[in-house]
Amino acid sequence: MFEASGVRCGYEDIDVIKGLDFSVGEEVFAILGANGAGKTTLLSAIAGLLPLSAGRIRFGGETISGLPPWRIAAMGLGFVPQERGVFGDLTVLDNLRVGGLVARQARGDRIDEIMELFPALAGLRNQRAGTLSGGETKMVAAGRALMQDAKLLLMDEPTAGLSPLYVENFFDRIRQIHETKQVAIIITEQNATKALEVADRAMVLSLGEATTITDAKNLTTDQLRKGYQI
Amino acid sequence: MSAVWDFLFGSPAFLIFGTYTLMMIVGLGILLHLQLGVTGIGNFGVAGFWGAGLYSFGILQVHYDVGFWLALLAATAAGGVLGVVTGWVIADLDDDGVLAATLAVASIVFLAIESERGITGGRVGLGTIDFPFDVGERTDLAWLAILFGVTGVLLWYARRVHRSPYGRLLIATGTNEPLARSLRKPAKRTKVGVMALTSAGMGALGGLYGPIVHFLFPTQLTVAITVSVITALVLGGQQRPLGAFVGALLTVGLFDIVIKLYVPLPRDLLEHAFPVTKQVIFGALLIFVLLFRPLGFLGRMRRETHVKGLTRV
Numbered sequence: 001m002f003e004a005s006g007v008r009c010g011y012e013d014i015d016v017i018k019g020l021d022f023s024v025g026e027e028v029f030a031i032l033g034a035n036g037a038g039k040t041t042l043l044s045a046i047a048g049l050l051p052l053s054a055g056r057i058r059f060g061g062e063t064i065s066g067l068p069p070w071r072i073a074a075m076g077l078g079f080v081p082q083e084r085g086v087f088g089d090l091t092v093l094d095n096l097r098v099g100g101l102v103a104r105q106a107r108g109d110r111i112d113e114i115m116e117l118f119p120a121l122a123g124l125r126n127q128r129a130g131t132l133s134g135g136e137t138k139m140v141a142a143g144r145a146l147m148q149d150a151k152l153l154l155m156d157e158p159t160a161g162l163s164p165l166y167v168e169n170f171f172d173r174i175r176q177i178h179e180t181k182q183v184a185i186i187i188t189e190q191n192a193t194k195a196l197e198v199a200d201r202a203m204v205l206s207l208g209e210a211t212t213i214t215d216a217k218n219l220t221t222d223q224l225r226k227g228y229q230i
Numbered sequence: 231m232s233a234v235w236d237f238l239f240g241s242p243a244f245l246i247f248g249t250y251t252l253m254m255i256v257g258l259g260i261l262l263h264l265q266l267g268v269t270g271i272g273n274f275g276v277a278g279f280w281g282a283g284l285y286s287f288g289i290l291q292v293h294y295d296v297g298f299w300l301a302l303l304a305a306t307a308a309g310g311v312l313g314v315v316t317g318w319v320i321a322d323l324d325d326d327g328v329l330a331a332t333l334a335v336a337s338i339v340f341l342a343i344e345s346e347r348g349i350t351g352g353r354v355g356l357g358t359i360d361f362p363f364d365v366g367e368r369t370d371l372a373w374l375a376i377l378f379g380v381t382g383v384l385l386w387y388a389r390r391v392h393r394s395p396y397g398r399l400l401i402a403t404g405t406n407e408p409l410a411r412s413l414r415k416p417a418k419r420t421k422v423g424v425m426a427l428t429s430a431g432m433g434a435l436g437g438l439y440g441p442i443v444h445f446l447f448p449t450q451l452t453v454a455i456t457v458s459v460i461t462a463l464v465l466g467g468q469q470r471p472l473g474a475f476v477g478a479l480l481t482v483g484l485f486d487i488v489i490k491l492y493v494p495l496p497r498d499l500l501e502h503a504f505p506v507t508k509q510v511i512f513g514a515l516l517i518f519v520l521l522f523r524p525l526g527f528l529g530r531m532r533r534e535t536h537v538k539g540l541t542r543v
């Protein structure tokens with residue numbers, strides 16, 4: 001479904017990601033790593049928000065590197081950024097609607113599905129998204145991306161800054177999204193323990209390079225420590 | 231009763247001209263609201279788009295004897311084309327870049343009009359432009375009614391945009407453009423589109439202003455127009471369709487109509503001190519509003535959902 005080969009990207013002349021090769025199937029794929037490992041940079045590049053300096057990214061059999069973000073989104077790749085993942089001046093319902101602007105499935109049905117997935121949003125649907133708590137904001141951001149008929153969801157540290165209760169709940173939802181909607185998910189996380197509970201496979205990223213790519217259940221503490229440079 | 235009538239309408243020509251100006255500021259303010267308050271495009275070159283329409287209209291009427299409707303269409307097109315070009319240039323710029331670029335566009339229009347004397351008349355002026363119809367003494371009043379109608383249509387359109395999927399896309403782009411870029415619609419095209427549409431509207435308003443002044447001068451296109459529109463919109467509430475209306479009433483309405491017409495100020499004061507004092511008061515009001523009510527008197531935009539059941543979207 002998704003394949004990255006020889007991917008290098010970064011800011012100005014500095015490559016933050018230094019030649020990555022990995023592929024993702026119909027699964028939950030966790031990208032783990034410490035601060036500065038390049039997780040956000042990598043997801044931004046996949047979403048088309050950052051140009052590659054080398055390499056190629058393919059999605060659904062087509063090369064998407066070099067395409068503008070909206071074209072990539074139209075191909076079924078939904079992006080949930082770590083910060084500012086909602087449109088603050090729009091209500092929760094409007095955020096979902098704008099996500100499903102051109103979705104094929106009737107917007108109403110899709111919104112009902114999102115509300116079932118995140119019941120806490122039902123009571124907040126007329127509230128301005130800019131006034132929501134961190135956890136609620138993350139739910140709206142995920143819901144908005146799902147409204148886009150996403151086949152692959154990129155989630156950048158979706159539990160960063162959330163209370164432990166929200167974290168537990170959110171990881172449950174991630175697994176639920178994958179299983180009920182048949183959506184593949186690439187999730188970046190610092191919370192390795194929780195991410196590995198929901199992921200099928202994982203990649204440990206260290207200073208822009210993959211130190212390990214393996215089944216989540218086979219990832220050892222040593223491999224993690226090496227990646228996190230502990 | 232007669233005394234009250236005389237007091238209110240004793241200077242009908244002045245009152246009508248003041249109301250023309252008021253309607254023009256309101257109309258331009260509503261269009262700027264769609265650019266700035268909804269889509270987040272800080273257009274500091276309103277006078278340029280308006281002026282492009284005004285002079286296109288004037289040139290076609292004066293030099294080529296083109297009929298009113300065709301000239302108005304050309305004025306609208308001139309504003310629209312300038313909007314497309316400007317929109318394309320500014321789409322990837324940051325906020326400061328957008329302000330500088332739009333101001334530059336207005337300066338280019340001003341300088342072009344001032345220097346191309348053969349066709350624009352330069353500082354000597356271009357005229358005369360008459361109303362497209364003549365209903366005797368009430369022609370100016372009829373034209374005012376038309377301006378009221380045009381402003382009303384613009385207000386209706388702005389309110390409709392707020393409630394439409396297109397409006398949601400514009401608000402999304404204005405609120406969080408980086409995120410809007412990863413929606414399924416190209417943010418750049420969205421911004422160019424809204425600039426084209428609203429600038430065409432500004433051009434059309436320019437065309438409608440021609441018959442009011444009869445004679446066109448480059449001095450009518452100074453940054454003062456832009457400042458008046460921005461002041462009105464920011465004071466009233468840039469995120470609300472009615473913001474420009476409320477702001478224009480508080481600025482142009484209060485100072486250029488009510489005080490000038492109904493407050494018995496000495497003529498010397500009215501001609502010399504008043505215009506300067508007015509600008510100082512506008513500036514102070516702007517600072518006050520930006521400090522204590524940054525979204526203007528009407529405040530934040532309303533987001534009515536018009537939805538009772540979740541499935542009715």
